[in-house]
Amino acid sequence: MIAGKSLRTAAPENHASLIALLSSVNLPVAGLPPDLNNFIIRQEAGEVNGSVGLEISWSCTLLRSLAVTPEKQGSGLGKVLYRAAEEYAVRQGVSDLYLITTTAADFFAR
Numbered sequence: 001m002i003a004g005k006s007l008r009t010a011a012p013e014n015h016a017s018l019i020a021l022l023s024s025v026n027l028p029v030a031g032l033p034p035d036l037n038n039f040i041i042r043q044e045a046g047e048v049n050g051s052v053g054l055e056i057s058w059s060c061t062l063l064r065s066l067a068v069t070p071e072k073q074g075s076g077l078g079k080v081l082y083r084a085a086e087e088y089a090v091r092q093g094v095s096d097l098y099l100i101t102t103t104a105a106d107f108f109a110r
Contacts, residue, residue, distance in 0.1 A: 007084050008043070010036035010051070017048040018065075025067045032065070038092075039065070040084050042077060052081040054089055054097075061094045 010018065012035050019029050032053075033039075042050035049069040055062040063085060068078045089097055 006042055007040050010039035010041045012036060014041055014048055018051055021048045021051055021067050021069060022065055024069065027065060027067055040081060040088060050077045050081050052085040054085060056092055056094060060096045061089055061098065063097055063099045
């Protein structure tokens with residue numbers, strides 16, 4: 001388990017639930033790794049209600065799939081997921097973390 005709000009690393013059995021979450025908030029699911037390596041989730045009642053993933057390429061990493069169900073938005077879960085992803089990246093030896101977004105610029109500006 002990862003510190004904060006019952007976060008944990010994702011497992012292959014979370015794949016369908018993660019796809020459902022990402023689809024519900026209009027985020028892409030293409031390229032989602034089947035094993036969900038480097039993904040962190042929050043799960044409640046068997047469903048993923050928060051996620052963040054990292055595509056690690058040596059020291060350079062892309063942050064992707066930061067998503068929170070509409071019911072949990074505004075609860076601080078997104079911030080907790082983002083911080084967990086940063087901490088995870090550091091533990092993996094990542095020195096640069098990048099983000100490409102057209103929908104969450106305001107969230108990341110804060």
